[in-house]
Amino acid sequence: MWVQLLITALLVALLPLSLVWVSDDADKYRKLIGVTLFLTLDLIIFGAFTRLTDSGLGCPDWPGCYGQANPWQSLSAIQSAQALMPHGPVTVQKAWIEMTHRYLAMCVGVLIVAQMIISWWRRSKLKHSPWLATGLFFFVCLQGAFGAWTVTLKLQPVIVTIHLLLGMGLLALLTWAWVREGSNTLTQYAKQNLTGIATFALVLLFLQIALGGWVSTNYAALACHDYPLCNGELIPELDFSHAFSLWRQLGQTTSGEFLPFSALVAIQWVHRSFAWLVVFVILYLAYLVKKIGVASNLAKALFILIFLQLLSGASTVFFSWPLLIAVIHNAGAALLVLLLCMLNYRVRHAATP
Structure with missing residues (x-):
């Protein structure tokens, strides 16, 4: 399951990485931050959609869905849970909503890892030190941990609220990094x-x-x-x-x-x-x-x-x-x-x- 999830995350991240690579933008590192910022904003909005449609427990385990990497592979388990509780938190639709949210989150994680690697590799040529990109990596890991606890602790309000705040904090840090890379003289x-x-x-x-x-x-x-x-x-x-x-x-x-x-x-x-x-x-x-x-x-x-x-x-x-x-x-x-x-x-x- 973990290998399948990693491959899925890399495949999802391949499209935005390709767009950055083939773009005509001279500053591709800032372009990468901008794309990550845009997808993080999308992730927050889709996270709200996930919560408001009561899909947070569409897959009641983490990081997969009933021990599988996608709802297709766990379809029988999902249908069995839905048959027991037709109006419960587990349905095929909610499972796909929840897993789509996780795939997008993993994509953002891959892009932030790419930022950190590039910032250290090209630290002599970039405008700023790589420590903000490194901090973003640890921040997104913390966010991922609260995403897991959101599921395993069955939507405990304080955990879900902190998960939301960390998402907004990640958006704020990416915004700061993006604006900072674009600033030249005052x-x-x-x-x-x-x-x-x-x-x-x-x-x-x-x-x-x-x-x-x-x-x-x-x-x-x-x-x-x-x-x-x-x-x-x-x-x-x-x-x-x-x-x-x-x-x-x-x-x-x-x-x-x-x-x-x-x-x-x-x-x-x-x-x-x-x-x-x-x-x-x-x-x-x-x-x-x-x-x-x-x-x-x-x-x-x-x-x-x-x-x-x-x-x-x-x-x-x-x-x-x-x-x-x-x-x-x-x-x-x-x-x-x-x-x-x-x-x-x-x-x-x-x-x-």
Whole structure:
């Protein structure tokens, strides 16, 4: 099985590697980082699709599917599990969704290994040291470990949420590496230092993504059936103690009882309330950036994306969490991470006149 999975990962990675190799881009190393960044963004979006379609346990073992490298080889085992529980987590469709997610993750892993090898092999010719590429390798290994625990610990909310955050962290590091390789001389100037607020905005965004992941992994998306009120109240009954106890099984309290509905309401209410602080800080940062002209296009993109993210978040409530809008909402969060990382790099490297 392991040999088959390795061959599958190499075959899937062969296409993006070939595209980099035959491209006319003079800087193929940066092209490789860009392709890896794009596929990591795709991986995060497809991971959201996997979670939202309840396909995370479509193959209840790891790294294969019922001990095989693909669902074709384990078809009889999958069909037997589906016959026992027709509405359970294991179906042929969910197995393919889960394994496709794993194949894409393995492809990203291969591309990051390639980056690390190239960065050390050509370290005298590249603009920067190979340590960031090496750090990315260890980071993706950690991400893979949490991907395995997500399955083996049966979608334990804290593990799934950390898996999401690590995915966003990998996206952030790849964005930083890609922007860094493309920077030459400093041609932009800043009248004031925006490093502090840019960092603050990125930290707040990651906290909000953690809260959003906590909503999704606890299936609390529809705990409030209206917006901006929550079940007709500004502050409904909230059970914070059970809502934010981290080490517990899905749908249960730490003592093994069913999670009360007021805890689900608290999870949803905190996520939507904290969102307003995140929106205010990012919009204020975008305003400052637009005002001083360090990265005006990034500021415009942030304005548009924040509006769309608010719209998609509210729409998930109004339309009772449709799959497409929920995936778009997750994609918007990933794009915000990408834009804020680019902006953080720009404001840190803007010269003072």
